Each structure stands twice: as C-alpha cells, then as structure tokens.
Amino acid sequence: METPDETTVRAADSCRESLPERVDGGRVLFGFDGYIDRVREFVSERQSADTYERVPTLDAFAERVNDSVEAESSLTFEWIQDGVRTGGHVSHLARAFDRMGFEPGVVGCLGDPVEEPFVEEFGHLPLETLGSPGYTDAVEFGDGKLMLTEIGALMTLDWAGIESRVGLDRLAELVDGAELVGMGYWSEMPELPDVARGLREELWPTLSDPPETLLLDPGDLRKRGPDVVAAGVEQVSALDDAVRVVVSANRYETRYLARLAGVESDDFGRESQAAFDHLGVSRFAGHGIEEAHLVDEAGTATVGVPRTDDPVLTTSSGDHFNAGLALAHVLDLGRAESLVVGNAVAGHFVRTGSPPTYDELRAFASGYLDYFDAA
Numbered sequence: 001m002e003t004p005d006e007t008t009v010r011a012a013d014s015c016r017e018s019l020p021e022r023v024d025g026g027r028v029l030f031g032f033d034g035y036i037d038r039v040r041e042f043v044s045e046r047q048s049a050d051t052y053e054r055v056p057t058l059d060a061f062a063e064r065v066n067d068s069v070e071a072e073s074s075l076t077f078e079w080i081q082d083g084v085r086t087g088g089h090v091s092h093l094a095r096a097f098d099r100m101g102f103e104p105g106v107v108g109c110l111g112d113p114v115e116e117p118f119v120e121e122f123g124h125l126p127l128e129t130l131g132s133p134g135y136t137d138a139v140e141f142g143d144g145k146l147m148l149t150e151i152g153a154l155m156t157l158d159w160a161g162i163e164s165r166v167g168l169d170r171l172a173e174l175v176d177g178a179e180l181v182g183m184g185y186w187s188e189m190p191e192l193p194d195v196a197r198g199l200r201e202e203l204w205p206t207l208s209d210p211p212e213t214l215l216l217d218p219g220d221l222r223k224r225g226p227d228v229v230a231a232g233v234e235q236v237s238a239l240d241d242a243v244r245v246v247v248s249a250n251r252y253e254t255r256y257l258a259r260l261a262g263v264e265s266d267d268f269g270r271e272s273q274a275a276f277d278h279l280g281v282s283r284f285a286g287h288g289i290e291e292a293h294l295v296d297e298a299g300t301a302t303v304g305v306p307r308t309d310d311p312v313l314t315t316s317s318g319d320h321f322n323a324g325l326a327l328a329h330v331l332d333l334g335r336a337e338s339l340v341v342g343n344a345v346a347g348h349f350v351r352t353g354s355p356p357t358y359d360e361l362r363a364f365a366s367g368y369l370d371y372f373d374a375a
Contacts (some may be wrong), residue, residue: 002372008304010335011367015344017021018337019365021101023358026330027103029174029211030090032162032181032195033154034108034133036117038089039315041140043078052080058144070114079139085115087136089184092316096323096345096355105174107131107166111151126174128166130157133187138315139358150152158191168202177209179330181243182322186232196235204242211328214243216281222256227261227318237280245281246329248322248342251288269293269302283335285342287321292343294335303333305343307370312353320355321346327361340365347371354373 004012042055055061090108097104105126110118114129115127131153139146153161162171164190175181186192204210205359216236219289229306249257251268258264261278265271272286272293275372281298287305294301324345328338344364348356356364364371 002304002306004304004306004369004372007302007336009210009369010300011303012365014334015337015340015368016366018331018333019341019362020331021362023101023327023331025101025103026104026179026325026332027174027177028093028097028174028177028180028182029105029107030093030184031107032090032109032130033087033088033184033188034106034110034118034130034152035088035136035149036115036133037085037136037138037315038081039083039085039138039313040079040081043080045232052270054080056142058141058146061141061146073303079137084117086121087138088134089182089319089322091118091121091368092319092355093182093326094125096326098122098125100327100358100361102179105313107162107174109157113189117287118141128170128174129131130154130162130165134175134299140315142311147315149188154188155190157159157189158194159202159226160194162195162198163176163202168206172206175203175211176207178211180213180215181211182215182217182229182326183262184217184319184322185225186216187221190224190228193235195233198240200235200239200242205208210243214245214328215322215326216240216245216247218247218249218253218257220253222252226260233279240281244283244329246283246285246325247275247279247281248285248287248325249275250318251281251286252336254286259323265285269300273300284327285325285339286345287318287325287339293323294339294340296335299335301339302341303343304372306347306368306374308347308351309369311350314350314354316349317346323355324352324361338370344368 014366027109046052094104107128110129134152148184182211257275263274276284276295324342
C-alpha cells in the first residue's frame, strides 16, 4: 500500500477546491506530428490458434534477448496486433481536449490526402495536413512498452514547409484567440529550431489575441546529438520571450536534459531543476511513475503519483499527463494543482484506456488520495 506524503495531500486538497465545476471550452491547437499506432503484444507461448500467453514484462523480453546474445543465436518473436489508433502528440492531446469539451484544431502530418484513421476520429475538427504520418508499433508490457517508429514527413518538416502547406494566414487564424498551443515531438523534428524561430518571428507578431501558453513535449532527445539539441534550446528559450513556454518530459527525458546541463543525479527533483535552468523557459514539468515536479522561477512543486498494478494501457500515458498539465494552464491553476490534474488525466487513462471527460477528471482528482490505497 502506498501512502501519499503531506505535500501530496495538500496538493490534492487544494486541487479539489480549485477545479471549477465545469469548463466553458474554447479553442486549442496542436502540432505538428501525426502517427498511426499499431498496438501489439509479443507472444511468449502459444497453446492454439486462439490461445496464447504474452511476454509479460520488459524484463522478460530483455531476458530472452540476453539469452539469445549469450548463445550467439538469432531471435524470433511472434507479435499480435491488438488495435490501430491515431497517435502522437497531436492525436492524443486533441482527443483528450475534445472529450473534455474544448474545440481542438490539428496541424500535423496526417497524410496526402488525410488518412482514414484521422478522418474517422477527427473529421469534425479543423484539420490541416503537413504530409505523410509516422507509424509506430507499440508493444505493450505490464511494466512499460517498446515503441518501434517510422517518423514520416516530420523528419524533414521546417518552417518553410509549414508555410507552404498551411499558409501563414491560415495558421494565424487557427492560433489567434486559442487558449493554448501544444507542440511535439522535438526529438522527431530535427528542424524544430527553425519552426520555433518561425513561430516567434513570423507568426506571433501577426496575432491580435495570442495564446498565453505553448506546451512543448521534447520526446526522447537521446536520439539527437548534443549540438542539435543545443540549437533547439537556444530557439525554444527565445520563443519564451513571446509566449510562456512549458516543457514537459518524462523521467528519462529529464535525465538527459539534466546531463546536457552538466548535472549527474539520481534525484528526479534535482534533475528537473537542472533541465529548467538549462532550457531557459517559463516552466518545466518532469513526470514519472512515482512523482512529478513542476519548476518555475518561483519555486518547485512535487506531487506523488498513485500507481496501479493492473493498467489497461500504458502507451501514451505521458501524453495524457501533458493533456492534464495543459488543461491546468488553461484554467490558471497553481503548480502543485497542475501536477495533480496531469496525474489525474494520466491515471484515468491508464486505468480505463481512454481519456476522461471533464466530470471524470474532477471525480478522479476529488478521489486522488484514495487511489494510493487502491494500488
């Protein structure tokens, strides 16, 4: 049984009092990726055509790989497709905000023409495509996931590409008056420095009612060289002069950013502070399976995360934390309360496999402390 610490108790109590009974909605915009996710399982042992046992954990998968390496033998896995869904930053956050009663728009790599999974799910929303989507095979385990990704048009997307496909006037129409803009993933977008520059220099000056917040998901920057990341840091920090930039990263993404800042630590809070200092943005959120941190110039908030031993879905739990964090910024909640909302959206998602309605979010946040007892 987990026991929430006093800081988490205070944060949950304050969040329960701070969340409004209902939201008025409003426009939000998400760019610039776009994925079609094929959810899969590895087969451990097959009893019949219809019956099999899956490889239960990443540890079990790693053990098989290591055994094969030690034996100097090749290795074969059978895998089962357990569904197809739209994925990536734009899909997960647009889906979550749509379900909570907002009006999301999507500017992303959705296909030429827009591919059917995106049309089927998001055809009622404003959609602008930037080219071919990426494809991800997401292999689910009880303790995590293995994601095999083909990136698509995002790999070469730059500011000129966005301008030529969407047009500055149309992009301004979608952004002006929006409550928030979300952007992801930096790691899949080598030209992000140029896109951040274009947003700051060419788009934001044209807006009469710009969003107050831009949420940036860096993704796994370990796949990008330090020089590439450094160029992005410079432009992301400069973008913060035009709009409040909130960067949100998981534990291992945060650790990489901290190491780029010269900080080696096993303390998640210290790593989050180092990432914040390195990026030069308004806020940095580090989210993990045990705790989450939100850092800004005024200080740091830390909140415990209620875990579940029986998750329905873990792939994209971080995106759903980001959806809650984004909502909290739209609602202008405090640091600790924002973390509770992020954890509540993610917590509902991993337990049910779908994002919450706003009422379901409020119910989870209201019972936040009870979920520690249920772990």
